[in-house]
Amino acid sequence: MRSISELTSDTSGWDLVKASVKEAKNRVEILPAISIEKSKEALYNTQVTTRSYMGVIVYFTGEILIDNGWIRFLGAGSIKLSRNLPDWNKGKTFKDFGDPTIGFYLIADDVLGGFFAINGGLLGKDTGNVYYLTPNTLQWESLEKGYSDFFEFCLNGDLNKFYEGLRWKGWEKDAETLPGDKVYNFAPFLWTKEGKDIQKVSRKPISIEEQYIFNMDAIKQLKQ
Numbered sequence: 001m002r003s004i005s006e007l008t009s010d011t012s013g014w015d016l017v018k019a020s021v022k023e024a025k026n027r028v029e030i031l032p033a034i035s036i037e038k039s040k041e042a043l044y045n046t047q048v049t050t051r052s053y054m055g056v057i058v059y060f061t062g063e064i065l066i067d068n069g070w071i072r073f074l075g076a077g078s079i080k081l082s083r084n085l086p087d088w089n090k091g092k093t094f095k096d097f098g099d100p101t102i103g104f105y106l107i108a109d110d111v112l113g114g115f116f117a118i119n120g121g122l123l124g125k126d127t128g129n130v131y132y133l134t135p136n137t138l139q140w141e142s143l144e145k146g147y148s149d150f151f152e153f154c155l156n157g158d159l160n161k162f163y164e165g166l167r168w169k170g171w172e173k174d175a176e177t178l179p180g181d182k183v184y185n186f187a188p189f190l191w192t193k194e195g196k197d198i199q200k201v202s203r204k205p206i207s208i209e210e211q212y213i214f215n216m217d218a219i220k221q222l223k224q
Contacts, residue, residue: 001098004040007049007059014056017151021064024155029069031062031078038084042076045086045097053148054107058085066154068176070163071116073108073151081180083208092212093117104131104140107147108154111175112166112190113183113211118147136166136190138219166190168198183208191218 021028033039039059048055057064062078065071077084085107086097093101103122107130109115115133117123123131123140130150131140143150160167168174178184182205188195195201 001044001047004044007043007047007055009049011050011056011059013051013053014060017053017056017060020152020155026067026155026157026159028155029065031065031075031080033060033062033076034078034082039076042084042086047098053151054085057151063180065180067159068172069111069178069180070159070171070175071108071110071154072180073154074106078180083181093120109183109208111171111178111183112163113185113208113215115212115215116143116150133215135186135215136196138191138215138222165196166198168203178205181208182206183211185211189218 061075064073074085104117
C-alpha cells in the first residue's frame with residue numbers, strides 16, 4: 001500500500017473541487033473532517049491520490065452534502081456524519097484494507113436509501129462509471145459518468161428531474177434534519193406496485209447499515 005506522502009504529493013485536485021463547489025447551482029455543504037489524523041487514515045485505507053476528486057474529498061473533507069443533505073458524498077468522517085469512505089466499504093465491497101473490491105465501490109448515498117457506487121466490473125462492462133442502486137427498482141443503473149463527472153452533476157445538474165417522482169412535499173426539511181447514518185424506509189416499499197406514489201407511502205428513519213443489508217438481501221430474493 002502506498003504511503004500518505006505518496007498519496008498527497010499532488011493536492012491540485014482540491015483547488016478544482018473548491019472552485020466547483022463555489023460555482024455550484026445546487027446547495028452544497030462541506031463538513032470538516034474530525035481530525036487530520038482521521039483524514040490521513042481514511043486516505044491511506046482508500047489508496048487514492050489527492051490528484052483525484054475522490055482523494056481530495058476523502059483527505060480534505062468529512063463529507064460533502066448536496067441539496068439540503070439529500071445526497072451524501074463520503075469523506076473522512078465528520079461530527080455530523082461519522083461514516084467514512086473506506087470503513088463504510090469494508091465488509092461490503094472488500095474484506096480487508098488493501099484487498100481488491102468484489103466488483104464495485106460505494107461512494108455516496110441519499111436519504112431514500114439509494115446507493116451510488118463505482119463499477120469495478122460486476123455491475124456492467126463500463127468499468128469506472130458510477131452506478132445508482134435505485135430504491136424504486138432495486139436495480140443498479142449506469143449513470144454513464146465517472147466519479148468527478150458525477151460529482152459535478154450533483155453540484156449543477158437538475159436533481160429534481162433526476163429524482164422525479166421520488167420527492168415528497170416538504171422533503172427539503174426532512175433531508176436536512178435526517179442524521180447522516182440514517183435513511184428513510186418506506187412502506188409499502190418503493191419498488192412494489194403499491195409503493196409507486198411517494199406522496200402516499202409512509203416513511204420512517206432507519207439505520208443506513210440496516211437498509212443496505214436489507215437491499216442486498218431483497219435483490220437476492222427478487223432474482224430467485
